[in-house]
Amino acid sequence: MPNPALETLMLAFTGELNLPTPPRTLFLGAEPHDTLRDWPNLLGWQPHKPLAHAWETSGFHRTDAPSGTWPAILQLPGKSRDEVLAGFANAWEMLEPGGSLIASMSNTAGAARFEKDLSKAVGGVTSIQKHKCRAFIAVKNHDAPASLPADWKSGGERKPVPNTAFIVEAGIFSTGRIDPGSQLLADHLPASLHGLVADLGAGWGFLSDALTRRCPGIRRIDLFEADARALECAKLNLAHSSTDCRFHWHDVTRGLTDRYDAIVMNPPFHTGQATDIDLGRAFLKTAAASLKPGGQLWLVANRQLPYEAVLETSGLSWRNLANDGTYKLLRAQSPHSSR
Ligand SMILES: C[S@@+](CC[C@H](N)C(=O)[O-])C[C@H]1O[C@@H](n2cnc3c(N)ncnc32)[C@H](O)[C@@H]1O
Incomplete structure (x- = not known):
């Protein structure tokens, strides 16, 4: 049903x-x-x-x-x-x-x-x-x-995440605090990321905000998010940024039209209340298909989620860069020659 x-x-x-x-x-x-x-x-x-x-x-x-x-x-x-x-x-x-x-x-x-x-x-x-x-x-x-x-x-009106200036709305991802997995990823983002960057499942814009502050060589960030309410909050949260940010109300599992020098994400693994690992896998496949040759994918996920196999079958090389008790941080790269 x-x-x-x-x-x-x-x-x-x-x-x-x-x-x-x-x-x-x-x-x-x-x-x-x-x-x-x-x-x-x-x-x-x-x-x-x-x-x-x-x-x-x-x-x-x-x-x-x-x-x-x-x-x-x-x-x-x-x-x-x-x-x-x-x-x-x-x-x-x-x-x-x-x-x-x-x-x-x-x-x-x-x-x-x-x-x-x-x-x-x-x-x-x-x-x-x-x-x-x-x-x-x-x-x-x-x-x-x-x-x-x-x-x-x-209770349904927009308000800040406690102790931050980020604006959120009830019902979207991570309204009560910065997600610790996303924080782990933000803490490890290298300043060298540059060019055209995509944030898949961008939520209210936390990772894109980190990119705009950390990486001066980024020319444009495309934020893709399925929840229109989260995307509206992301627009507010990135309004101050001088980086060119574009906001797309988009289902990431349907693929992207552009190709990117780097992609960041904390992929969803829930549909409604149920765990849905296939949704996360679909995000990885979209990312792998949307990287330029040599492009980098930076992703954080719960440690038990079996995403490495998808990276390998998608032709990406990968490394585990960090772990805490709950999350793992993976960096993957597409081959330098055109596929
Ligand atoms: C784990 S959250 C990460 C949010 C944000 N990147 C962060 O780090 O705070 C995953 C996000 O993916 C979004 N999402 C779920 N399914 C999606 C889909 N099919 N296409 C695009 N975004 C989706 C959710 O609404 C949620 O905002």
Whole structure:
């Protein structure tokens, strides 16, 4: 089953509740589903590029910035606490009087706790439990509050990583601290990196920021990131830099068009909540295919992740330059002659 939370969400319309198809619907965290195919006036918001691509190629309409008011809002609310509660607060604000918010989450993402929070805030929800997920329906009745707790909404606003000037937003990678793996990589980046450089899975821009400060010979950095919210933060975090930085909302597994003198990355190894080593492997393959002859790949990863084999089958030579208790730092190089 591709996404059990989505299947459970759709049960509100196909299962025992059998809700009518709404006349207009906003879907936050939109993912395609056959049940939605004939819905009128359906608009989706989806910050993750691969899912946004799947939504659009399934023929649905997408917005980068949801607005207006709606009689129905569907929501797959993400996973961090601040992100989920801010998501509820923002959705609630966009509901018309009498409108319904229908959210769905997996039990492992804390569905029971979030359902309880929402139920308490709005005065009760109707719940469906299936596929190890919960879908819950909250109606904005005349006796329901016009808005949800102010700290829910403010928890989703951009703010600095504690003790730094870096701006982040709830739900993106590493909002509470600098990732120690990324720090290990930044600490070892040589000042000699130069030319055209790519940062794959750039997040809110930590590694690119280190490159701009450390490496005067860099002509341009291309940041590739799937999460549109992280990329917007990266733009803010690199606004001061005199290095030419370009920002690409892009699924790295689909390859790159340019070739690079150097590539840096701390590849993702999670899809949603599940460990997905293939995602990291796909990043390595894209990097190997995108280096100029003699180009260098600098990457950090959890020590147990078996990335060295991918480097070898991709024709790169590699060295392990550093380890700490959790991470390893690898430097790989493509052959000097053209492949
Ligand atoms: C481990 S984080 C590293 C972030 C940043 N480079 C840092 O060091 O703080 C991996 C990043 O890859 C992004 N990501 C996940 N899947 C992606 C994909 N298919 N294409 C591009 N970026 C992706 C995630 O959103 C996340 O920001």
